[in-house]
Amino acid sequence: MQIEQAFDGLAPNRRTLLKSAAFGLFAFKVAGADMLLSPAEARARRAALSKLSAEDAARLEAFGEALVPGARAAGLAHFVDANLARPHGESLLTVRYLDVLPPHHTFYKAGLAALDAASRAVLGGPFEGVSAAAARPLIAAMLPGTIAPWTGPPPALFYLAVRSDAADLVYGTRAAFARMQVPYMAHIEPATDW
């Protein structure tokens, strides 16, 4: 039983850059050992996935990279997977904002399967096997909902969810802000950069 006692009185009154323990880090297994890693580190170290299969992850990376260049190396698949493994209330995925009913791993897996089926039907091969240029017409048909064939969650919703996940990693970090010459100006600083 958790009783909130009082206003903590420790709120920073200036840009004090407090460090938040383990913020931006997720628990991954690497060669059987539990480690706290950023999504990019987890990808680089080939950390095990919890909710997504290797095929799902490859497809998600290909889709995310086509949407937001840089998403693959930023660890999109591991970022999504680690959040899908968390309790819903602790997930950091934009899908929370899109009123998609949980569990969200079924949303991602169904969306990826639908994308792959469409790719095989239209482009003649698995989505992760076609070039971004070849995939453009297929992707462009997702937001207006004209992609066919499509059997899965609403394509616009799936497009927006993955695009936003990818944008989080490519544009929402301190490193990304610095790259774009946008001052981050944290009140409470993230302890790591995803």
Next chain:
Amino acid sequence: MKLPERTDAVIVGAGAAGNLYAAVLAESGKSVLVLDPGPAWKSADLISSSIWSRRLRWGGPAIESTGRHAFGAGFNTGWGTGGAALHHYGTWPRLMPSDFTMKADFGKGLDWPISYDDLRPFYDRIQEEVGLSGDAEAEVWRPAGAPYPLPPLQQFAQARLLARGFHALDMKTAPSPMAILSQDYKGRPACLYDGWCDAGCPTGALANPLVTFHPRAVKAGARFLNGAHVTQLVPGKTARTAAGVEYIDSTGTRRTALADMVILAASTIANPAILLGSTGGDWSQGAGNSSGLVGRYFMTHSIASVYGFFDGEETENYMGVTGAQATNMDHYGKESLGGGAFGSLQWQLAPTMKPNDLLGVAMARADLFGPELTAFMDRAVHHLAVMFGFGEGLPLLENRVELSDRTGPGGVKTPRVVHTFAPESVKVSQSAAQLGLKIITAGGAAQPWAGPMATAHMMGGTIMGSEARTSVTDSFGRSHDIDNLIIAGPGLFPTAGAMNPNFTNHALALRGAEHAAARWLS
């Protein structure tokens, strides 16, 4: 800490209204227990990141949202101490007198059982308590009321650039009235303009409950139990009384909190859901629902978003506050837009845009991807400007919160929100988008565009009124049906206006709480 078996008041929900009620009642000597399903956030938890800020949104059982214009429940709701007010943007305009008399004036929608003049003193007191920044004289549309206790917030380039378009069309602008401190005030520091309001303001400059009524409530002895999911009201000895509430605690144990007074201050969605799910005793159609109107008249605001580039200018769109730097209400009159539109319109200029997130730069052109998105981002993070037109949604009986077939903790049915704007409300948003494009073009923006209509804010569902037949509560939020039940929050609004609801939410809660304390159970 051992909880008492019985308190004078049990409050469901530790958001803005719940904390205000807790403060007022505890300070009047009542024993108060506040139950909230989410975490016990503290200011130091509020990490400056759009990614992290998702933790502040509803994390409980799923809310289904449907209808032709489905409400954005996931983005608008809160989770834990502070509720939605913990991530709200502090844009605090007052409702206008015309919002209270829509049916009498136009034969549309509903009337409030009180007038603006009834609420005015509470607006004045709340703004003094929490510290509002603004320029009352510049707000030529503003109804009568005390001037703001603080001067307006600083403005940045984005606001100045957008204002040019309004002025070119002989339209006015004024600094937005903000519950954010422009100067140090009552022990809280002035705003730093870093634009992280959406992730929760840890400095205390923005008037979220953690720095306003929550400390007062705790100091006066109110106790807060987090991780407590209220499932239903417990019937009392008669159909007109509630004995308390049933809840499931963080261990999964079903418990009962007995109280002389029950105050429902959960969200606009959760309040009616709890009432509809309370079917014990004689409440076969839900507690407090003899009118059949619990859950009905759910309302939201439409948003028309208008964007444009100011190449050659640094718009500083990452600076300021997430709410707005300036406002215009020239078309607040219900019929002022013409063309079949009916309802008020409020412009909010120059909200902060971080590069990512739902209201961020990348989402401004959701259709772009690949190299085109990269090029867009390179340009937009320094040269994009945006303004939002908030449009009134009419109260419609068919827009509602109801129970779905899904279940949450304790087997309780979870809520479903059904929402479709009236045709004249859609026209408000369409007219706003067209008008906005003219304005931003007149201001010199390049390649302007309007985004798709979106929704923001939630009101109605437990509306107040004069008669038990046509409303759920009286003007103080007291249930018409259950003598010791009070409902709080924007769910009480019979009309939505086009104003961000939290100022009115506070004014109503203060009025209701003081009335309850002064006339306890009478």
